[in-house]
Amino acid sequence: MSSRKVIFYRVQDSIMPTDMWVRMCQCGPGPRESLPTSRHSSLPRFLLLGLPFLFCSGREPALFKRPQPHFITPRLASAPATAVTQFTPPHCALALLHSLTGKHSSGSASGCARQPCLYRLCPHPLLLDSSSSLPNGRQRPQPCSHRRIAVLSAPRREAAAVPELGARSAMAGRLVLALPVLLFLLLVGHCRGGKIGICYGRNADDLPGPDKVAQLIQQQSIKYVRIYDTNIDVIKAFANTGVELMVGVPNSDLLAFAQYQSNVDTWLKNSILPYYPATMITYITVGAEVTESPVNVSGLVVPAMRNVHTALKKAGLHKKITISSTHSLGILSRSFPPSAGAFNSSYAHFLKPLLEFLVENQAPFMVDLYPYYAYQNSPSNVSLNYALFSPQSQDVIDPNTGLVYSNMFDAQVDSIFFALMALNFKTLKIMVTESGWPNKGAAKETGATPDNAQTYNTNLIRHVVNDSGTPAKPGEEIDVYIFSLFNENRKPGIESERNWGLFFPDQSSIYSLDWTGRGNVDVMTGANITSANGTWCIASANASETDLQNALNWACGPGNVDCSAIQPSQPCYQPDTLASHASYAFNSYYQQNGANVVACDFGGAGIRTTKDPSYDTCVYLAAGSKMSTMNSTSLPARSGSSPNPSAKCVTSLLFMLAVAVAAVML
Template identity: 40%
Template sequence: MKIQGMELLKISLLVPILCIFSFADGGSIGVNYGRIANNLPSAAKVVELMKSQGIDRVKMYDTDPAVLKALSGSAIKVVVNLPNEQLANAAKRPSFANAWVFRNVVAYYPSTAIEAIAIGNEVFVDTHNTTRFLIPAMKNIHQALAKYKLDDTVKVSSPVALSALQNSYPSSAGSFRSDLIEPVFKPMLEFLRQTGSSLMVNIYPFFAYESNAGVISLDYALFRENPGVVDAGNGLRYFSLFDAQIDAVFAAMSALKYNDVKITVTETGWPSKGDSNEAGASIENAAGYNGNLVRRILTGGGTPLRPHEDLTVYLFALFNENEKFGPTSERNFGLFYPNEKKVYNIPFTAEGLKRYRDSSPKHSPATGGKQRVSPGTSNGQTWCVASAQAGKDKLQAALDYACGEGGADCHPIQPGSTCFDPNTLQAHASFAFNSYYQKKGRIIGTCYFGGAAYIVSQQPIREMRIPHRILKKRKAGYRRWWTGPDRTGQGRSMG
């Protein structure tokens, strides 16, 4: 096909890109400080440990005075908890809520930087049937905060388990349990909207993988390079189970018309040890999940469904807890041993990410030593493309980095060069991103750019208009260029 003396030239795209790219507007990492153990260090030592690791957020499961005092002056932001067993009193008696807030928040604030109160924990699965007290308790605690003029600075929410969803797969079909919508979720989401609070959610890809190890790719669960999974409902491609689970919650909220409410992931983690029937529980996989999650969060960017929404995520947990009941994994979610040594080496800060690499194997014993790959791969080849949803500012910043400090080969997209057309920000960014990704060996995390890029497993293609005189000078065959991803993340042909 000829177009005004120009022909369609098929050009191969074999350019590279990669690096740990960090934006200032990335998400935030915190830790859960569980204490169901008899061998943990003192609260003062724990605070020093967190400070030494650059951990600046912590979530508690109570309001222990020793811990709150130890956190005083540390600048570590704190989430405290009103336990499930106190929900009934807080719901029925405003005087109880006032006294609780005064004793556990006002008495320490602002020296102890309390930023939120978690009302209960996974109340819907509480065997003591405390669900009916949740909303009244949240409102009474908020009113008590207002009494002390803290309602704008100390937020109120409640951590929910993923079991609160009636449907979670595919993500686009996410919906809340029908029995909870009217009595709980609608009033809770309205409360969160009015108070500017986020929905607290506990998300554990480990449990989904453990129960479906024959179906779910381990690399998909651990944020490693994988061909991704396309959501048949919305066409979006997911490269991590974590993102898919979060988007299921976002979809459930959207179905109730609460698209504007944010999410805070109050618990997520991976055990370093488990029983023989707990597939995937190992030090290598725990390091891979948590290390790659930290990189995923701190480099910014949201989920496929909400690409511009950075997340605050609390890792579970700070220590292994030797007095917890249940399978072996329950006692081995810790990032540190009680002697304060790391169970495995991962960073918690953007600075630490500069030196971090996920060096664990690309498979686990649970897969028989074989890496499962979903259908649709191209002999293991992958490419990095720009996200159309990233926005001009983020794409431009990422492009500047790739072509500058990142060292991508951007000469072909300069004016007058063979790859300058199509002259669009997305096309140029995709070229630069992929150049950097390939150059760095397609290592996990090198095609992210703060949420401005993602990996595809089929070579992206696009026809380019090239002057006929150039065609005369070139006798070799060419392949087609990409347009950038379509909604399936696979790219689309222009011819």
């Protein structure tokens, strides 16, 4: 057996002034060699699973520094023996480094013994330093808690004391192969992201039939739909479409459902079982906003839910279909500031058993949230920009927590979260089963316009898809159903009540909406919107210099607009005025984002025009130009928002796939 020596490295914690020692197992003496290219090389290679790669080879590993904290890939020739990089893992993880050997490259017949080396990694940037002598004495660093690196090694041993390859080493080898697969599957689940669905209300006498509606929803690639009953024609229309359906038990049926189990069993037998699983029914809402009902039926909700659960259990579907009940924000007695969110004590008789049922069955707390009403009912306290997710809105700071809110939606979600936390139910997932903005209203409802509806829903979708979370729960994915698919002309109340739809009865869109949250796509054709014919975006004459400057800075920065044309000596520098430069930048952003009305908002600093603002050699982008057909840049993200999860997940999945392949090849 070839000789084997153990080399200790000092690990320096760049945050805490602490030296640690890590054991590196290396095969016997010999000159330093380049990183091997053959899988049959005798030189050991270390793979750090789930984190940046750490490659070792040769006899005396040397430090191989890189200026940027990126993955270090193996060099195929003349590479230093060890490649390491500084990195900060997101949380403590257990990493397995396994030394794999084969035939000795220098001709040794026996090769090297193999032995796994383990250490625990903690969330601090770590830098592997050059090899050093052993610490004095036999003591080794103590295992870390959550802030240190634990070195799992024994005192230095001679070669004869190192065991040959056996069951423990073979098990470690199998673990090397299994861990990437397990981590890959975990990442697939993690990358689901927030879901965007649509509410399909039918309180109208001019709507297309369910079959046509199902086709429309498929054309828009909408995967989640909420209906408010169990209409058989609607349920059948969504069979074999891949659309997940949330069905409802109306408030009018709660008494029958709460009183007799047989009523629920019959309902399930007639309305659900014949069409499942061809129609993918995933949720049943038992009652809707019962606290707003003119008849007090709140006490019937939990008994009805339990009977529905019993019926599903008899059919073997209680783990496939989730039961909950929807609520309005009126269930709170206080919602501002968000940290003071509290449930109305008069609902305690049904609320506590309801929450216990949800926890017991791993169901979400469902709530309908409408920033529009907060703005409409109190425009002096809630600005339109704040309600619309506008980047120009004034942030609101919660005085109790210091959390900063840039939009009303997040504030409403967090008020529910804090109310749940006050009752010790903070682990409940919150699902928003209705949210939207009216496209038309009465004369006094000045905020109910197609432009505002498009702005709100576009920004809401982006907020959800980006997994921005909320200030209290950053990065937390949340599912949202937009209200509503159609205007409903038979709904009672003020004008706006009948005008929340995205589509007219003839299935043409009231305004375009991008369901992906990452571009601007016409919801009727699915094609990229290149430009509204003959429209440009320029600075509004009514905008203040401060607003123009802030919007210009954003457009040329986070907005990814190429502003080189308005630099000195460039075609659009003259006239050297703020309005002129802002107009050029605004229009560039507007056109490269599909000439969408939302992209010319800039907090009210932008305005659309049908007159081409080009002059002399300064040419403003227009429909059909190369830049105007590019995929859009997302609206500006507020501080604390998360990067696009698709990019993060794709990167993570590709990385884990590479790890899996590397492990197999090793």
